[in-house]
Structures are given as structure tokens and as C-alpha cells.
Amino acid sequence: MDYKTEYISTDIDPFYIGSNASCMSHDGSILVTANEEDVVVTNLHTQEILHTIEGDGETITNLNITPDGSKISIISQSQQLRIFDISQGVIVKNFKLSSPVYVSSNEQTSTLFAFGGTDGIITVWDIEGGYVTHSLKGHGSTISSISFNGDLGDKNWKLASGDTSGTVKVWDLVKRKCVHTFNEHTSAVRGTSFHGDHFISGGRDEIVVIYRNFKPIKTILVNQSIEVCKLLELPDSDDLGFYTAGSNNLFQLFDITGELITKTENYQTEEELIIIDVFETQYLNLVLSDQSIVTIDINDLATGQPAVIDRIAGNHGIIADVKYVGPQFNLLALATNSPSLRIIDPSNPLKLTICEGHRDILNTVDVSVDGKWIVTGSKDSEVRLWNYADGTFKTYAILKGHVGSVTAVALPRTPMDYPQFVVSAGSDLTIKKWKIPNPAKSDWPMTIKTSEYTRRAHEKDINSIDISPNDEFLATASYDKLGKIWDLHTGETIGVLKGHKRGLWDIKFNKYDKTVITCGGDKTIKSWSLLNYQMTENFESHTNSVQKVQYITRGQQIISAGADGLIKIWNNKAECLKTIDNHSNRIWSIDILNDGDKFVSCDANGQISLWHDNSESLLKAKEQQEIDRIENDQKLSNYINEKNYYNAFLLALELNYSMKLFHVINEIFNNDQSDQLVEILGKLNDEQKLKLFEKLQNWNINFKFFEVVQRVVNLILNNVGIEYLMTPKLIKIIENMLPYNERHLSRLEGLIESSYIVDYSVEQMGLTTDE
Incomplete structure (x- = not known):
């Protein structure tokens, strides 16, 4: 038979990982992010990576971009300042700074950068000239915030700075001296801002100080550790206000008197997110500590809260599980080291949809045969059932009953109007079958606290469960080295699969034969007969634990992925037909589509690889090459004769x-x-x-x-x-x-x-x- 062995991939790589340094052009088209020691320049409009700038071997500490999007300043722990020209794609200037830099600012005409050093010195840099215009000394500790005011050479041309000891200074850049010093804060000052005769400063002591004509007039407690604050004109008004962002993953908008106007919803989870920066474009772009960016519109407060316009994921971290979802199966559902279910469209990979509900990290995800229902399991001990509605997935039911982390979930394998049951497994070593009410007769979201049955299944954590194609049987795989087959209706054990020497990671039914496959930490895959529960084939080739396994090609082939970062394609006689080396880290998850015509693989670095079968095209190409070779050989022979x-x-x-x-x-x-x-x-x-x-x-x-x-x-x-x-x-x-x-x-x-x-x-x- 014709096996599927030739796949080509499209990769979705993390572009923002490691350092939290990032910046965005004022028109919102260019995003610059640290990617470990390198820097990635991305066009957000075309979703194209414009440049990858190789690092100097040290962590990136600060990035800034001119408002016109033409030049980028790059500073690493080595104190090296590099100016990168985006249009030319080259570094145009190098300069050694006096100390590491973690904060910077730019002047609105794209003429100057200002850098705040850990030695308390502020360096003002002429971008076009490539030289230092000011070296401002006076702070006694690390500079933690900088902002410009006025235009180059203007009489009001000033710069404000704050340091980690709580001191705020205002500098006259024309006279090159400090004109005001304030000591209103008791911890690091993370934001300063000018607007007309008003000036504010905000810090990690959770207060904002408002100044008028550089005299403190009010101190406002904002109940969050501030990372960013700025003055602005309020929407649909000439009145002045300000915003703060920082701890609790919270953005707050106030009027100038300190009255709260609106704030983002504070989603309570075990994940301690903070807003580390805000980029102002047509909207406000909140940079989160998980290196995602949330775009909000404070001009639209129809719901009482800022409208979320867009989300971008710089990386997904460790992707523990993945499934093709949606009515056309054109979306990917990701279980990552985040409490939120992440949905991405591979054709628009920067866009991220967040489905909030769980309070702790997701472990597992499964999807119904029509793609419209998703079930997730989390460390918060809950199982959630999601339904596709209005272009996104919304919580339909919350299943509470496990007393430990939920490690595996499964939905029915036969077509239904809605999933009539869910099966889950947890670190409490039990499996549970849950009966799901009819959506037409129920209000939702609903909470279900009683399972149809609960069975103690294994002696160690259960890593995988699968349901047979006819919804008659259940398979489980555990760290206790055993696989088990259960009667799904009664919850009784009907077969035990013994043979692995280490814990099992995955188990799958064959849709086209009475067999099941398992894989585990002993680096093997094993095929088992469901007639006598004996091993029929042993697959050996991986060099580390085999994490995931799936049947493809009507059950005649198997695809596996492991901790060795390899994907292997086998026939059902345990012969390895193809080894694919495309990942640099452990592959935690794979999922197949259309019986293996497509599949997706995800690793511990957050890399997503989308594969499609190219065997037929390659076969045609080889046939054409052979025809061309014969014709050319004949032509050459004729020329010689x-x-x-x-x-x-x-x-x-x-x-x-x-x-x-x-x-x-x-x-x-x-x-x-x-x-x-x-x-x-x-x-x-x-x-x-x-x-x-x-x-x-x-x-x-x-x-x-x-x-x-x-x-x-x-x-x-x-x-x-x-x-x-x-x-x-x-x-x-x-x-x-x-x-x-x-x-x-x-x-x-x-x-x-x-x-x-x-x-x-x-x-x-x-x-x-x-x-």
C-alpha cells in the first residue's frame, strides 16, 4: 500500500521569550521583541518577521523604537548600545554605556533616546548624529523611569526621571541641570508623565502623586504596585486623567482627581500576571509578564470596561496538549502552562483567543468529533466543557469532583448533537464518567458535582485516556506501567495490558481494527490485541520517552513523538519508515487531521509545527524526474551519434x-x-x-x-x-x-x-x- 511518509511543515516559532524587553512603533505596525539573546522585528500588519538581529551572547535588558519606526536601540547586559536601522537592516552605531540599562524613553520627533543606568546616570543620545548629548548625574540609585517633555531646543524641553529609592527629578535639557527634586515615594518610581502644567509620578508603593507647576497637590492610593502610569486626555472629553498598570494584571483609568473611571477585569488565577509595559498606538497595548500583548480600547466603555481588541502571544511556553478544533477544524486548542485555554488560527498565528475559567495550569484537552465541543482538565481539579458559539468557545459546564489535578479527559467518539458524557482522570488515581444535560433543556454555564460513576483505576498518575470508536470501551494509561481496558457503561475492568518497563504516557484505540497502542518511558510503543490483551508488536527506535502516539492511514500506520524531539512514522509491523527531526526540545503533544493528511506537533519551547502529507506530490515529481532523465539520456545519445x-x-x-x-x-x-x-x-x-x-x-x-x-x-x-x-x-x-x-x-x-x-x-x- 501507499504509506504516508513525506511531510512538509510550516512552523510557528516563539518570537518573544526570555527577557521582557519589547517596544512598538507609534502606528502599531512594528513590534520589536527579545527572543532569548536575539531581537526579532515583526510587521504586525503582514505578520511577517522583518529582521532577526543576532545578540552578543548576553541577555537583552532594554529595547526602544523611534516613534516613526525607523531606528531601534538595543541594549544588553554587556552594556553595549546598538542602533539598528530597520529600512537598511543593519546596525549603524555601537556605543559602550557606563552601566546596564533597564529603562529608556524616546523623544516624539524621533531625534533622541534617553537611557537610565543602574549607576544612576541618564544618557541622552542623538540618533542621527550618533553621539551623547547629555549625561545627567544626580541619582543615587538605579534609574527606574524616564520621560521626555517638549520639543528639541524648546524652552520647556525637559526630562523626568525616577529611581529605585523613590526619588523623582526633573531636568532642564536646555540648561543641562536638575531643576526639581521630589521624595514623595518610598519605593521604586516606575512611571513619570507630563501634560501641560500637570506632572505625575507613580511607583511600586501603590501611590500616584499629582503635581501642578511642579508642586505636589495630591497623593492617590491606587491599590496596585505600579509599573506604568501616564497622563492623558480622557475619551470624549477635554478633561485630564491618567492610567496605571501593574500588579494583579490590572489596568486602571482615573480622572485627575483620582476618581476611578474604569478598569480591566481582574481574572483570579494561580498565575501571578502583571502588566509590565503599555504601548500607545491608536489603542493601548498592555504587555503582560507572560509575554503576551493585549490591545484594549478605552474609547469604548459601553460595557463599563475597556474593550479587548486583540491579543498576541509572544510564546506559548510548554504546550502540554493540542487539538484541532472548530466546525472546520481550522483552529488549534492549546493546553499550556497557563490557566486559560488558548485558541489560535494557524493562518493568523499572531492572533490569540483566550478562554478564561480555570484557575490553574491546563494539563489536557480533547475535542468532539464535530469540533464544536472542547473539554479541558486543569491542576485546579476541575473539568470544563466548552461549546463553540459566536466564533469562540464558551463554558457550558463545570465538572467538580476530583480531589487532585485533572490529568486526562475524553469526549464521545460517535457523532452527537451534544456530548452526552465526559470521562476524566486525575492525580487522585480515579476515573470518572460524567453525564451531561441537554443544552436545550438547561441553563448554562452549569456546575455538575456528581459523576455517574467513580473508579479507582491505577496505583499512580493516569496520563491518558481514550474512548473506543463505538463508545463501548475506555482505555487508560498510567505511570504504574499498566494500560487498562474498561467497559465504559459499567466502569468495570475487562483487560489489563502488561509489558512496559516504565510508566505509560499515552494510549489510543485503532478505529479500523481490534487493537490498541501504548507508549511510555521505556522508549517503546506496543500494539495490543483487544481479543486477548496480549502484545502483538513492539516498536523500538526512539532514544527517549515516547510521549504521544496516534494511528493514521486507516490504522495501517502509526505516528509517534517523544522526549528526544523526534517524530517517527511506522507501519503496523513495527518498521520505522521515517524519522522527522524538526524540534529542538521534548515534544509533548501531537494531533492528526483527516487520517494523517495533516498533523500538528508542539514542544516544550512552544514551537508549533503544522505538517501536511506531500507523498503524492513527491511521487509525481520523482516520476517526472525519471521521465526527464530517460528523455535527456536519449537526447544525449543522439547528439553523440x-x-x-x-x-x-x-x-x-x-x-x-x-x-x-x-x-x-x-x-x-x-x-x-x-x-x-x-x-x-x-x-x-x-x-x-x-x-x-x-x-x-x-x-x-x-x-x-x-x-x-x-x-x-x-x-x-x-x-x-x-x-x-x-x-x-x-x-x-x-x-x-x-x-x-x-x-x-x-x-x-x-x-x-x-x-x-x-x-x-x-x-x-x-x-x-x-x-
Whole structure:
């Protein structure tokens, strides 16, 4: 049969990971992010990575971009400042700063950057000129905030700075001196802002201080540790207000008196998220500590809260489970090291949809056969059932009953209007079957606290469950090295799969045969008969734990993924047909679509690889190549028979037929057509000459072929001209040929000397006979 072995992938790689350094152009089109030690420049409108800027081996500590999106400042722990020109794609300036820098600001005309160092020095940098314009000294601790006010050279041209000890300073950039110092804060000042005659500062002491004409007039307690604060004109009003963002993953908007106008919803989870920065474009872009970006519109407060316009995930962290979902199965549901269910569209990979509900990290996800229902299990001990409605998934039911982390979930495998049951397993070592009420007769979201049955299933954590294609049986796989088959209706054990030497990670039913497969930490995959529960095949090739396994090609093939970062494709006779090495870390999850025509793989780095079967296209390409080869061989043979050496030479050279080209050249010499060869050599372009001399170099190694090589070189030197060879690449090839020439010459001289001895011997033999 025709196996599926040839897959090609499209990768969705993390572009914001490691350091929290990031910045965005004022029009919202360019996002610059730290990716470990490197920097990635992304066009958000086209979702294209414009540049990847290689790092200097140290962690990126700060990034900034000019408002016009033309230049980027990059600073690493090595204190090296690099200015990158986006249009040219090159570093245009390097400068060593006096200390590491974690905060910076830019001037609205894209003329200046300001950098705050850990030594308390503020460096103002002229972007076009490439030099320091100001070095402001006066702070006694690390600079923690900077902001500009006014235009270059304006009499109100000022800069405000705050440090980690709570001191705020205002600098006159024209006079190059500090004009105001405030000590209103008791901890790090993380935000300063100007607007007209108003000025504010906010810090991690949870207060905002409002100044007028640089005199403190009010102190406001905002009940959050502040990472960002800024003055602004309120929506649909000329009144002044300000916003704060920071701890509790909370954004708050106030009027100038400190009256709260609105705030984002504070979703309570075990995950301690904070807002670490805010980028102002047409909207406000909140940068979260999990390196995602949430775009909100404070101009639309129809619901009383800022409207969420968009979400971007810089990375997904460890992806523990993945499933194709949606009515067309064109979306991916991800269980990551986050409490929220993440939904992404691979055709629009930067866009992220968050389904909130769980309060702790997700472990597992499963999907119904129509793609409209998702079930998730979390460390919060809850199972949630989600329904697709209005373009997203919403909670339908919350299943409470496990007393530990939920480690595996499954939905029915037969088509239904809605999933009539859910099966779950947890670290409490039990499996539970839950009956789900009809949506048409129930209000939702609903909470279900009683399961249809609960069974103690294993002695250690249950890592996987699967339901048979006819919804009659249940399979479980556990760390206790056992797989078990259960009657789904009664919850009774009907078979035990013994044979693995370490804990099991996954188990799957075959839709087309009475078999089941398991995989585990012993680096093996095993196939089992459901007739007698005996092992039928043992698959060995992975070099580490096998994490996931699936049947494809109507049950005739198996695809597996492991902690070795490899994907392997097998036939059902335990023969490994293909090994795919595309991931650099442990692959936690895979899912298949259309019986293996497509599949997705996700690893511990958050890389998502989307695969589709290319076997048929490759087969057609190989068939066409074979047809072309036969036609070209015939054409070459015809040219030689017709003594059309010019076309024979060029065709053999073009097709890279090394020995056939040699025979064409040899044929030319044997037929005394050296003049034709000179003509051919004179018409070769640089690429053809290089290809020819590479072959001459290879032939020259062999004593049987070197004579032809020397005759070709002799023709070139005597009839084409030495300038023909005067290119660096050809000179290098000729230099490599010379040692072999000397060896061949030495061998010929030895043969000639030997021939003299033979002649002498023959002559002496003749003399002896005469006597």
C-alpha cells in the first residue's frame, strides 16, 4: 500500500521569550521583541518577521523604537548600545554605556533616546548624529523611569526621571541641570508623565502623586504596585486623567482627581500576571509578564470596561496538549502552562483567543468529533466543557469532583448533537464518567458535582485516556506501567495490558481494527490485541520517552513523538519508515487531521509545527524526474551519434552527468575534433566554466583520467588564453590540481625509466643469442 511518509511543515516559532524587553512603533505596525539573546522585528500588519538581529551572547535588558519606526536601540547586559536601522537592516552605531540599562524613553520627533543606568546616570543620545548629548548625574540609585517633555531646543524641553529609592527629578535639557527634586515615594518610581502644567509620578508603593507647576497637590492610593502610569486626555472629553498598570494584571483609568473611571477585569488565577509595559498606538497595548500583548480600547466603555481588541502571544511556553478544533477544524486548542485555554488560527498565528475559567495550569484537552465541543482538565481539579458559539468557545459546564489535578479527559467518539458524557482522570488515581444535560433543556454555564460513576483505576498518575470508536470501551494509561481496558457503561475492568518497563504516557484505540497502542518511558510503543490483551508488536527506535502516539492511514500506520524531539512514522509491523527531526526540545503533544493528511506537533519551547502529507506530490515529481532523465539520456545519445559535440557537451554539463561528459570530451579527442572543443570552451559562461573545472579537478585525481584533463587544460592555455582562468574560484581549483599533476608526472617519469631498463634488457638478450 501507499504509506504516508513525506511531510512538509510550516512552523510557528516563539518570537518573544526570555527577557521582557519589547517596544512598538507609534502606528502599531512594528513590534520589536527579545527572543532569548536575539531581537526579532515583526510587521504586525503582514505578520511577517522583518529582521532577526543576532545578540552578543548576553541577555537583552532594554529595547526602544523611534516613534516613526525607523531606528531601534538595543541594549544588553554587556552594556553595549546598538542602533539598528530597520529600512537598511543593519546596525549603524555601537556605543559602550557606563552601566546596564533597564529603562529608556524616546523623544516624539524621533531625534533622541534617553537611557537610565543602574549607576544612576541618564544618557541622552542623538540618533542621527550618533553621539551623547547629555549625561545627567544626580541619582543615587538605579534609574527606574524616564520621560521626555517638549520639543528639541524648546524652552520647556525637559526630562523626568525616577529611581529605585523613590526619588523623582526633573531636568532642564536646555540648561543641562536638575531643576526639581521630589521624595514623595518610598519605593521604586516606575512611571513619570507630563501634560501641560500637570506632572505625575507613580511607583511600586501603590501611590500616584499629582503635581501642578511642579508642586505636589495630591497623593492617590491606587491599590496596585505600579509599573506604568501616564497622563492623558480622557475619551470624549477635554478633561485630564491618567492610567496605571501593574500588579494583579490590572489596568486602571482615573480622572485627575483620582476618581476611578474604569478598569480591566481582574481574572483570579494561580498565575501571578502583571502588566509590565503599555504601548500607545491608536489603542493601548498592555504587555503582560507572560509575554503576551493585549490591545484594549478605552474609547469604548459601553460595557463599563475597556474593550479587548486583540491579543498576541509572544510564546506559548510548554504546550502540554493540542487539538484541532472548530466546525472546520481550522483552529488549534492549546493546553499550556497557563490557566486559560488558548485558541489560535494557524493562518493568523499572531492572533490569540483566550478562554478564561480555570484557575490553574491546563494539563489536557480533547475535542468532539464535530469540533464544536472542547473539554479541558486543569491542576485546579476541575473539568470544563466548552461549546463553540459566536466564533469562540464558551463554558457550558463545570465538572467538580476530583480531589487532585485533572490529568486526562475524553469526549464521545460517535457523532452527537451534544456530548452526552465526559470521562476524566486525575492525580487522585480515579476515573470518572460524567453525564451531561441537554443544552436545550438547561441553563448554562452549569456546575455538575456528581459523576455517574467513580473508579479507582491505577496505583499512580493516569496520563491518558481514550474512548473506543463505538463508545463501548475506555482505555487508560498510567505511570504504574499498566494500560487498562474498561467497559465504559459499567466502569468495570475487562483487560489489563502488561509489558512496559516504565510508566505509560499515552494510549489510543485503532478505529479500523481490534487493537490498541501504548507508549511510555521505556522508549517503546506496543500494539495490543483487544481479543486477548496480549502484545502483538513492539516498536523500538526512539532514544527517549515516547510521549504521544496516534494511528493514521486507516490504522495501517502509526505516528509517534517523544522526549528526544523526534517524530517517527511506522507501519503496523513495527518498521520505522521515517524519522522527522524538526524540534529542538521534548515534544509533548501531537494531533492528526483527516487520517494523517495533516498533523500538528508542539514542544516544550512552544514551537508549533503544522505538517501536511506531500507523498503524492513527491511521487509525481520523482516520476517526472525519471521521465526527464530517460528523455535527456536519449537526447544525449543522439547528439553523440550525430557527432553534435557542442550540444552533447552542454547537455552533459547542464545535467551534471560527470562520466558522460568525460566520454563526450574523450570522443572529441578520439575523432580529432579539438578545434570544436576549443570553440565550445570559449563560449562557456562563468558558471559553466566553474562546473567544468570542478569535474576536471575530480577526474584529475584518477591516473586513468588525468591525461584527458591535461589535454583540456593544454587546449585552454594554448588556444583560449590564460585570462580565461583568471577568476579566484578557478585559480583555487587549479592550485588544488597541481599536487596531483606532480604525482602523475612523477609516475610517468618512473615508467619511462622502467622502459629504458626493458629496452636494455631486450638488447642484451639479443646479444647473448647472437653469440
